[in-house]
Amino acid sequence: MLVKTFKHKWKSSGFPLKSLPGFLSKLSWSGTAGIAVILAVLLIAVLAPWIAVYPHNLSSGAPLLPPGKEHFLGTDELGVDLWAQICFGARVSLLVGLGTALLAALGGGLIGIAAGYSGGWIDKLLMRLIDIMIVLPDLPVMIVLAAFIGPSLTNIILVLALFSWVFPARIVRSQVLMLKEQNYIKSAETYGAGTWYLIRRHFLPELFPLLAVNMIRLTGRAIVAEAGLSFLGLGDPTSKSWGLILHHATSFRGIYYTDFWKWWLLYPWLALMLMVTSLAFISRELERIVDPRMGR
Template identity: 80%
Template sequence: MLVKIVERVKEFSLPGKAGLVVILVVLLVAILAPYISIHPHNISSGPPLVPPGGGHPLGTDELGIDLWAQICYGARVSLLVGFGTALLAALGGGLIGIVSGYLGGWPDKVLMRLIDIMIVLPDLPVMIVLAAFFGPSLLNIILVLALFSWVFPARIVRSQMLMLKERSYIKSAETYGAGVWYLMWKHFLPEVFPLVAVNMIRLSGRAIVAEAGLSFLGLGDPTSKSWGLIIHHATNFKGIYYTDFWKWWLLYPWLALIIMVISLAFISRELERMVDPRMGR
């Protein structure tokens, strides 16, 4: 299994390999946050608004909290929200797509109309309302983001199912008495999993940006120290753009967010090319 993964990674283009390296570095930073951050991420450890250097590699914020420690722990929040949302949305949307495509008839029509409604809804305003209603916690944010993300894998999996169920080996299995669960585990899931995996990577980047947006608007978990929340506190500081504070307080979390999302986009592009070789032509 490991050999196959390594062989697949070797097929990545240079941007894809760079994106994979960045995500692995972010993952290590999130795991090793207590060991690589000298100072705590939630209490003051020095004078306020200290520029980068000395005991604070990326400087401090207005409360004297080390910015490097906040970014290290913020990586945990971004990964948790991104992959947690993607996992819930991909599993839920994938199962709905399988059921809709295989059964057809009125269940398919009902589910497709629901998907159409979810697509035309303005997701950001509704997410803001729901996040404000349910309260600022990471679990609520993940659930709200997953609620607006499952439609994309559902549509893709449904379209794949419409082709799969007409294939001869599926018809033969049904003739010999194969049930829905047997077909799902033995035939449907192995066929649609690559598509779901690609969507998970894409949804992870989307969820990370959405969480940062909600935190920027003050609707994120105030105890999480996410990258969006750091940017929220920085932009709310009076005169931030009339001073040099933005050069570290605002710039570094913004760069971390942008680099991570771009890296996920590169990886998603490489996986799409592997799933659909026509993209590489």
């Protein structure tokens, strides 16, 4: 029922191809603000080489300059422009967030389909694996894995995806258990449709809206997790992510006894909070479309 409701709402809204303005007019102020912020971050990430006047990895002024005309967000302890670091850090956050979400949603979706459609010992084995992954303390294990396999963006994405696929897998499995009992699925099986044909032509199109909602949620979770790992010094040291900026700032001796935190800590923290909050707003809006009862 949930999948049918989402599919109907998704199509009736015209999103994303037919009537985008009509869909946007149905959004609440929080959803509209969230989309606006994410679009702004995307533009900043894409246009970073042009809107960042100074390089993000080279000194361009005196150390620890406060915000002013030349460096309007100030500089860090090496004299590197903070605005340039935030612009290029947006690329890292989006890359990690979207990469983790795509990998986790695709892998978790396929695992959920296999568990729900196959049933039997395959379903039991995969569900026990999901239960184990859920009860594992993800942050300590992620810290150990990140330290063991080395600091790089690819490794961070793989580690984050390893602990993120269980959420879409559980949701997809529950929906596949319902979908496989539908008459059109039974008819396709009667006429000799194979498993991969059913997955490609029936299950994935039906489940894509649910996976899209989960991807947005996973994107925000991955951005926060990457910032946490970078804050602990386990991120890619060459990436200049927002978490790495915070790590360098908090590692500076006496940061809280000076005024440096007012720009060195505050601005990357605000950028991180704005992005994660905006993703949460967008996810909430799509959840409202999935389940109209949430709007009551």
